[in-house]
Amino acid sequence: MTGNPPFAVCPADDLASAVAGRVEKGARFCGLFARPDGSGLRLMAVVSCHGTLAAEEAILPPGQRRYRSLTPEIPAAGWYERELHDLFGIEPEGHPRLDPLVLPRGPGTEAPCPGSGRTVAPIEPDLRPLPAHVRGEGVFTIPYGPVRSGVFESVEYLVETTGEDIPHLRTRVFYKHRGLQARAVGLDTGDGALLAERMEGVASVAHAIAYATAVERVAGVAVPEAAQLVRVVHAELERIANHLDTMVRHTEGAGQAVAYACLSHHKERVQRLRAQLCGSRFGRGVVVPGGVAGPLRLDADRFRESLRTLAQAIDKDTRRLMGTPSFVDRLRGTGVLSHDDARRFAVVGPVGRASGLDEDVRLSRPYSAYGHLGHRPTAPVEGGDALARQTVRLAEIGGSFHLVRQAVDLLDGRSGPEVWRAPVEGASGPGLGWAETPQGETLVLVELVEGRLVRWHDRSAGFQNLAAFAAAFPKDILTDFAFIEASFGISVAGVAS
């Protein structure tokens, strides 16, 4: 298991204290995964500390379903334990509230247990309403969704309020659950990449990279240099498109019609440029386990020229936008996520960086070519409001252009025939992979047996961040809702998967 973190195994009831001990010493909680092992289940908690990952594993023997919950000590584990409860039927004792998250199974319906080898019949979700969190006289619930009022992904927000106290927000993502972890079982590594691209379609490239690096670790192969550079080019253009998208949504919400037109036009130009490089507006088919499908399809000089005009145009219009008081005022002070809350929920990506957390796995755990490209970290921003998140994303757009230019120059300077992929076929074993998607760190667990997936679990940045979403709603829940939602930049597909 080349490059995998050391797996320390402990009794299931000690997992909580083992992980809490590491978090107390400054580690960041990155996820809780499960993989069936015989008829038992292995729980794996992953933490990140000073640029390395470490994992604590616990074994639930066959028949044992209960273990001591991590959530009372580590709030960031709350959603993971709900997901594991839905998918594997295990019971974290002491979990503050074990509402269904991705799959409301209803009484008597068995958990699908992806990776256990069991075939699962279609499950009819139990859509009856749950009791409200807020108790007391005159509690009422305002639902938003799951069908949204614009062209958005389906999700339901329940605002529970007594009309006086701070309202409570519940986010229900299960409407979009597709059972992807079960779908992945039995796929070969190539098909697995296609599924990874569709896990969170707006970040296809980054998810494919995270998945591919996990497979490459299992196979113990190194990705050819040129392929690593091609990966960076596509991943950074994807980041630019995503960051523009959040801005487009903000301008739409603020009724800035001209700014909306300009920025959505720039986003379209980025998508077209991506299609020129590979045929797909979402970079699909580029990343394959072991490398990439082939070279960039655009001549370096034309590509550089397109980058130059695009970067200039985006820079001009975003500057103008950030100098428009009526726009900036809508973002300032809106949806504040405090540094403490961000830390408590181990928030990742631009949302975390806007609340003073500085981790960016392109820098802290470099993959692809990031380790040897000049890459300045975005200066940490304080404030934690929608404006801070916007400021971080704007700085990142500049950084992404810089990275793409470097990668193009390096590719252009190479000569001779290139190898685009290393063979990964037939590998066996578990492995972890990661990438900094536009939304933040994604972490992927794969387990292969002779080149086929027996386990695949891709934890998106949105999954990690959406748990903190409710913490950004101190008051003004109704007026600023659209802004706060857009500023989190979460794709529900990846959360519910």
Place this chain on the structure above:
Amino acid sequence: MPWVPRGLAEGIVTTRYPRRPDGYGDGFHGTIVASPAQPVDAAGSLPAEVGEAARACPTGAITLEPGRPRLDRGRCILCGRCTQLAPATFRFDPSFETATVLRRGLVVPPLDEDDAVLDAARAELRHRVRALRRSVHVRHVDAGSDGSEEWEVAALTNPVYDVHRLGVFFTASPKHADLLLVTGAGSAAMLPSLRHTYDVMPHPKAVIAAGVDAVSGGLVGSTYATRGGVGEVVPVDVVVPGSPPSPFGLLYAILLGIGLLGAPTKRREEGGAAHRPASAEDPPPEAGR
């Protein structure tokens, strides 16, 4: 520069499609075209590489028939494997006018008997929606997409596609909607809401299944949580291939859905590019930039 002069400074970026063909498509993977393959024997057996391509297809979109393969665009996720394994038979084509009126219409080349059925379905749809042709309100519902479909649907309101110029508007209210545009593989928990949206829409109405996920489940297919597309829950009038479908592909589908297109077509030779624009005629100012 304040915003108003900035808006004027841009000039015209909007496509003239469908009034004029659009040249966008340089190297763009719009669809797969399957040519007849030279049989290797008298029984019409296909070359081994075509069989290999069919087996390698991740969604089982390719079936082999004597003398030629048939390709189901309602399943094809445009991964390109068949084009690598059997380049003489399968190739990418920039055409985006691939939506059609019946699920079986996405299987190319069409069978002779399909043409009459497709023409009848088109005529029925045109007749049903004939009152809609002035201004059309579209309700979008996501039934388990991967998220990219929403980007492409939303792109229709950017200045390049600008569907408002065609009298097409997105609406939040199903009660004012004429077209239901559905994305996603049919996640079980969304299906009641999807059906409800359809039920409260007034007549006449039409349904577009946008993207292979909505059409067939795509790569996700049928899991314990998805139902292999949305066709079992709402009556689909227009099916749009693509993973995801492109904005032009969606625009074409909307025009088909409101009966602006769809006069009986000529028999298609290579299965698909019947409306393929003569691309050099009127390139938009920003084509491919």
